[in-house]
Amino acid sequence: MKIKYIIVFFIVTVILIIIGDFFQRMHWPGGTIIIFVATILKITLALFIIWKVLTTDKFKDFLNS
Numbered sequence: 741m742k743i744k745y746i747i748v749f750f751i752v753t754v755i756l757i758i759i760g761d762f763f764q765r766m767h768w769p770g771g772t773i774i775i776f777v778a779t780i781l782k783i784t785l786a787l788f789i790i791w792k793v794l795t796t797d798k799f800k801d802f803l804n805s
Contacts (some may be wrong), residue, residue: 746788753782 763771782803 743789743792746785746792748780749784751789753778756781 749777756774760771760774760778763774765771
């Protein structure tokens with residue numbers, strides 16, 4: 741998985757957390773589920789980032805890969 745896709749998915753999870761927070765503040769159903777799913781996705785993406793950093797030979801070319 742390329743790093744630019746990981747960054748895009750990370751931004752999507754941040755947006756999902758904001759939407760879930762809005763749902764919870766408005767007391768609409770589903771806010772907790774949205775936040776839970778976004779948190780699981782964010783943890784998965786963090787593991788992908790760690791894997792990418794550990795398997796990259798050249799750290800200078802990391803963002804270009």
